[in-house]
Amino acid sequence: MSEKGANFYAKLVQKQGQKTALTFTTAPQISWTLHRLYPFLLIFDGFLNNLMWCCDDVCLPFIYLALMKMAVNLGSVSEKETSLLKTVVDTWLGLLSLVFLVLSVTYYISSVLRELKQDEPPTLDDIVVMMENVAYKIERMREDVAEVFKLQRGQIPSLLIVLTPIYWFMARYVISPKDYVTFLLISIATFHSSWCQCTLRLIWRSLFARQLWHMICRWQVRPHPSTDICYNIVHPALEINVPEDLASLPEPQLAVKLRAFIRTEQQIEKAPQPDRPPGYLPITVMIIEYQINENQRKWPLDGWTHNLLSYERTKFTTNNEEGQDWVASTSPWEFQETIERDWFWLDDSWIPHEWIYCDTDWDIKGAKDSLNCYTRSKSWTRSSFRVLRQS
Incomplete structure (x- = not known):
C-alpha cells in the first residue's frame, strides 16, 4: 500500500518518562518477587485489553462477547415454553461457545508461559x-x-424514587430479570468500545439528553437571581485622618471627599503611621469588596456565548457565604443600583479580571483556552465603604 493510502489507527498508550535503570537499585527479594509476578501481569493485561477494547485485534472482544452470550443461554434450555428445535440449537451453540471460550483462555495462558x-x-x-x-x-x-458515586446523599433518594417505577414497569411488562441482567452485563462489557463511546458522545450532544440526565441523576433546579451578594471584608475598621472642615460635612458629601483619602491611606497602610497633624480628625470606615462572576459556554458554531444550559450556572453568579458553591446573581450593573444608602462606592467602576477556563463540569483547567475547555468564568470586583465612626 502506498504512503498516501496508508491507514492509521489510534491505540491506547501510556506516557512513559525517561527513568534510570532499576536493576542495581532494587533489593534482590523484590526483583525475584516481581519476576514471579510478571506472567500474571501479562495475563491480566490481556484481560484488560479485551475488556477495554484496546487490543491489537479489535474483533476479539466482540467474538468473546458473542461466545459468552451464547454460553449463558445454556441456563434457559430447560424452559417449558421453548420448542424442541430451539432447545437443541441453544444447547449446541451454548456448549460449542463454552468449549471455545475455555480453549481460547487455555491457549492464551499456555502461549504466554511458553513464550516467557x-x-x-x-x-x-x-x-x-x-x-x-x-x-x-x-x-x-x-x-x-467513580462518576456514578459523585452523587450526593440528598440526590440518591430522588434518584431511587424516579428509577424504581421505571425499573418495575420494565421488569414486569417489557423484559425479564434474566434479560435485564444480560443487557446490563453486555452494556458494561461494550462500554469502552470505540463505537459505544462515539454513540454516547453523539447522544450527549443533544440538549434534551443532558437535561434529562441531570434532572434524573442530579435533580438540580435553576435558582432565581439574588440581590444579596456576598462580600469580602477588606478593612473592618480603617482609621483615616481628614481635615476638620471635611469632617463636618453631611455624610453623602463627606463620602465623595473620603474616596481620595481612603485610596491614599490604603497605599501607605504598611508604612509607619505618622502622628495626626493639627487640624485633622480621625474617621473610621469599613471597606468591603463585591465579586460577581460572569459565565460563558463554548458552542461549536457560535463560540463563547452566554447561552448556558438550563441545569448549570446562570449568566452571573456569586459565591455563597462558605465560598464552596455558587448562587445565582444579577449583573454587576444591576446590582450597583440596589446598594444601601449608607454604603458608597470606592472604585469608579467594576474591575474585570482575566477569564478562567474550565471543563464541562466547571472544574478549573487554567488561564488559557484548550480543547478540553468548554466553560469559562470572569470575575468583576468593586469596593465600597461605609463610615462607622466620626469624631
Whole structure:
C-alpha cells in the first residue's frame, strides 16, 4: 500500500518518562518477587485489553462477547415454553461457545508461559512498565465507575424514587430479570468500545439528553437571581485622618471627599503611621469588596456565548457565604443600583479580571483556552465603604 493510502489507527498508550535503570537499585527479594509476578501481569493485561477494547485485534472482544452470550443461554434450555428445535440449537451453540471460550483462555495462558520460557527473561524495567500499564488501565476504569458515586446523599433518594417505577414497569411488562441482567452485563462489557463511546458522545450532544440526565441523576433546579451578594471584608475598621472642615460635612458629601483619602491611606497602610497633624480628625470606615462572576459556554458554531444550559450556572453568579458553591446573581450593573444608602462606592467602576477556563463540569483547567475547555468564568470586583465612626 502506498504512503498516501496508508491507514492509521489510534491505540491506547501510556506516557512513559525517561527513568534510570532499576536493576542495581532494587533489593534482590523484590526483583525475584516481581519476576514471579510478571506472567500474571501479562495475563491480566490481556484481560484488560479485551475488556477495554484496546487490543491489537479489535474483533476479539466482540467474538468473546458473542461466545459468552451464547454460553449463558445454556441456563434457559430447560424452559417449558421453548420448542424442541430451539432447545437443541441453544444447547449446541451454548456448549460449542463454552468449549471455545475455555480453549481460547487455555491457549492464551499456555502461549504466554511458553513464550516467557523461550524468550529472554524480562528486565526489571520491563516489569515496572507492565505494572504501570495495568495500573493505568485500572485507573481509567475506576474513573468511569467513580462518576456514578459523585452523587450526593440528598440526590440518591430522588434518584431511587424516579428509577424504581421505571425499573418495575420494565421488569414486569417489557423484559425479564434474566434479560435485564444480560443487557446490563453486555452494556458494561461494550462500554469502552470505540463505537459505544462515539454513540454516547453523539447522544450527549443533544440538549434534551443532558437535561434529562441531570434532572434524573442530579435533580438540580435553576435558582432565581439574588440581590444579596456576598462580600469580602477588606478593612473592618480603617482609621483615616481628614481635615476638620471635611469632617463636618453631611455624610453623602463627606463620602465623595473620603474616596481620595481612603485610596491614599490604603497605599501607605504598611508604612509607619505618622502622628495626626493639627487640624485633622480621625474617621473610621469599613471597606468591603463585591465579586460577581460572569459565565460563558463554548458552542461549536457560535463560540463563547452566554447561552448556558438550563441545569448549570446562570449568566452571573456569586459565591455563597462558605465560598464552596455558587448562587445565582444579577449583573454587576444591576446590582450597583440596589446598594444601601449608607454604603458608597470606592472604585469608579467594576474591575474585570482575566477569564478562567474550565471543563464541562466547571472544574478549573487554567488561564488559557484548550480543547478540553468548554466553560469559562470572569470575575468583576468593586469596593465600597461605609463610615462607622466620626469624631
